[in-house]
Amino acid sequence: MQFKNPVTTASGCFGYGEEFKDFYDLGLLGGIFVKAVTGSNRPGNKYPRMAETASGMLNSVGLQNKGVDNFCKVIYPKIKDFNTQIIVNVSGSTIEEYVMVAERINELENIPAIELNISCPNVKEGGMAFGVVPSTATEVTRAVRGVYKKVLMVKLSPNVTSICEMAKAVVDGGADVLTLINTLLGMAVDAETRRPVISTITGGLSGPAIKPVALRMVWQVFKAVDVPIVGLGGIMNTTDAIEFMLAGASVIQVGTANFIDPMVAPKIAEGINEYLDRHNIASARDIVGALKVC
Amino acid sequence: MKKFAHDFKVVGNNPLNARHFVLELQAPVPLPEILPGQFVQVLVHNSPSTFLRRPFSVHFADYSKNTLSLLVQIKGEGTRHMGMLKTGDTLNLVYPLGNSFSAPSSGKVLLVGGGAGVAPLMIMGDYLNRKNIRPDFLVGFRSADEVSQMDQYARYGKVYLSTDDGSMGEKGFVTQHPVFATSPLPYDRICCCGPDAMMHAVAKLAAAKGVACEVSLENFMACGYGVCLCCITQTDTGNERVCIEGPVFETSRLKW
DSSP, X not given: OOOSSSEEEOTTSSTTSGGGGGTSOGGGSSEEEEEEEOSSOBOOOOSOOEEEXXXXXXXXXXXXXXXXXXXXXXXXXXXXXXXXXXXXXXXXSSHHHHHHHHHHHHTOTTOOXXXXXXXXXXXXXXXXXXXXXXXXXXXXXXXXXXXXOSEEEEEOOSOSSOHHHHHHHHHHTTOSEEEEOOOEEEEOEETTTTEESSTTSEEEEXXXXXXXXXXXXXXXXXXHOOSOEEEOSSOOSHHHHHHHHHHTOSEEEEOTHHHHOTTHHHHHHHHHHHHXXXXXXXOGGGGTTOOOOO | OOOEEEEEEEEEEEEXXXXXXXXEEEOSSOOOXXXXXXXXXXXXXXXXXXXXXXXXXXXXXXXXXXEEEEEEEOOSXXXXXXXXXXXXXXXXXXXXXXXOOOOOSSSOEEEEEEGGGGHHHHHHHHHHHHTTOOOEXXXXXSSGGGOOOHHHHHTTSEEEEEETTSSSSEESOGGGSGGGTSSSOSOSEEEEESOHHHHHHHHHHHHHXXXXXXXXXXXXXXXXXXXXXXXXXXXXXXXXXXXXXXXXXXXXXXXX
């Protein structure tokens, strides 16, 4: 599959794209990774779901969505003709649920890929549980691979000892592309009330606070496996995006930055072109993994 | 509704008292119509501890000057920084966001506000006046030293006042004001914005007296435009986003 430019938006940070039509032409984006879709309706976690932290935020939304049936019947018709690649983030509590959702999404003509979410830290069952043990990661990827015929991306959790071991595990299971990283498990405390700030006590940390961790993992995985990488984690501007590409990301996702500047993603796409011009580089492909290490 | 992100110019920063001030901000393009109850997301300062935008209800929109005003209570680092802004400084806003208070075509309306929650009452008063409705205002503050803008509310309708300590107006919470003592209440609709406890109390009173009531919620949010799903509140139809389906909700729909 081809992206018209390397800038896409991260699942959970861009809705189904529709909300951003109020701000700009979605055709300016390389692609949109839409909000996670599960087998059935999930109301998500209790309020409060968010805490501002130093250079970032914690969230614990808990995969709120109306389920795959609603996605196919109600949401897909509204987004299928967006002039950009639409990739569906697929999540579940059991392997059977992942497989069922992937099978349904496989039938949708204008969805060229799914991003298997085995890294959500905010649900009691499934989610990250599948993404922190190599054997289960392989198992769920292989099961989905069996029914999903298009491009299979797997989104990895950073909450592991060895990201390379996880990357190899899902490539063994049949992943075509790796997305990394999802949020880092974190926590916020209100000293005055002596209570946790968010309802689930722990949540997923995102924003520039996690960028060095994300860059390190993209670089390590780039060297360890031979599949394309979609990189994300605290990308706020063009320079951040370039850094991820140099570390090995073919495509980048803009996540939390969409909350700070709704126009940021097309600005980054434009900025990458300016960078390439300034350095006389013909194509964005030429900087992927081009980090100079003696 | 089309939304925008622009740098506004600070054209006024007027302290109301030690804890509150009104920022007047001029748009770089003609302002779209701002409905009463709508809010803006302010990018305060690019510092590690004020990473996210802060939501503020629009206090007033002056289309002749192309400005909108925010009534801000100093709570933390972000609002402290906003309080130090000077004429000529810029502030980036995403706007206009959220739904609005419903405007009846006729009838008696009571606008209830407490503390910094009085913010949207001014633009609502103006809006209702343009629809030939003169609302009553019931505003509550902690004490006399926080009472402000009474003459400005009075331009749009009759004003009742409560202070917690009785240093000005009626003593006690707004729900203890004699305005609420009559039965039935002489109002067809109540619009309320203020601390959660106040909105709950007003909603309960309104329900008991059979008067339609809307409140403007202030849940924590990251984006303000419907994608982060952090600001949800429980309603009779499930979780709804305070930033899109709200911030204004009919209290009969809320499970709060």
